[in-house]
Amino acid sequence: MHVRERRADGYHALESLFVFAEDGDILRAGHRDDGVITLAVEGPCGAGLSGDEDNLVMRAARSLQAATGITAGADIRLDKRLPVASGIGGGSADAAATLRLLMRLWNITVEGAVLQQLSLSLGSDVPACLASTTQLVRGRGELLEAQALDDLSCRPMLLVNPRVGVSTASVFAGWDRIDRGPLDAxxxxxxxxxxxxxLEAPARLLAPVIGDVLQALQAQAPRLVRMSGSGATCFALFDDGQAMTQAATALRHDHPDWWVMETRIRTS
Known part of the structure; x- marks a missing residue:
């Protein structure tokens, strides 16, 4: 996550490599003929997350309905398995998945440029989540470039969150405004x-435990360790699945209160 200059529109110009895990939240939907859209939230990370109109899944569904003029509705169920507001784009991925799911459910097609603009209106990370493949993302999130990195595809990835939330706005406010150069991805x-x-330094000021997570991951000798997004989730990439499993076991033993997920990077 390289933060460059602040744009005239108030957004920060970003350069980030987006990769997607094989595991995550699960969305299901049933067709309705009356135009009503409902959302039920369940799952291990669903507590405290409402299904009201502010939920990104509901916003995505309403936006698609309005953009297409379709009179159908849907009963949507979100099985929330990823921590909320944890810097891994779970909500954005759910919004993008909602668009894909409902287009299939309603048997509709939306022109690519329209779909991209609709997704950007939902959030800066949503356009990249539409394809859910490895991409270099620039600008506010509207400039996407496919990145087929053979050494990342299917690579074991360990995600760890200390169950501490940090405000994205507060993290960006703490950035030191120094442009340290482009991203080589x-x-x-x-x-x-x-x-x-x-964003790691300002995030660690808000939640020092992020430093503990990074240190604990680094001690497992992975190939690469970084904080994800604006935090507080951190990730480690490993060369083989056995090493990842051993690291996950050690972390669960030493830090039973942390959220730990073993997964792999999806193929491009």
Whole structure:
């Protein structure tokens, strides 16, 4: 996550490599003929997350309904397995998945440019989540470039969250405004050598436990460790699944209150 200059529209110009895990939240939907849309939230991370109109899933469904003029509705169920507001784009991925799911459910097609603009209106990370493949994302989130990195595809990835929330706005407000250069996202060696997360320092000031997570992950000797997004989730990439499983076991033993997920990076 390289933060460059602040744009005239108030957004920060970002450069970030988006990769997607094989595991995550699950969405299901049933067709309704009356135009009503409902959302039920369940799952291990669903507590405290409402299904009201502010939920990104509901906003995505309403936006698609309005953009297409369709009179159908849907009963949507969100099985929330990823921590809320944890810097891994779970809500954005859910919004993008809602658009894909409802287009299939309602048997409708939306022109690509229209769909991209609709998704951007929902959030800066949503356009990249539509394809859910490895991409280099620039600007506010509207500039997407496919990145087929052979050394990342299917790579074991461990996600760890200390169950501490940090405000994205507060993290950005704490950024030191120093442009440290572009992101080299051509391969994992470049990411390890020069890749960084410019939001890590302000996030750690707000939640020092992030430093503990990074240190605990680094102690497991992975290929690469970084904080994800604006935090507080951190990730580690491993060369093989056995090493990842051993690291996960050790972390669950030493930090039973942390959220730990073993997964792999989806193929591009």
């Amino acid at each position: 051509r391969n994992i060696d470049g990411l390890a050598r020069a890749g960084r997360n410019d």
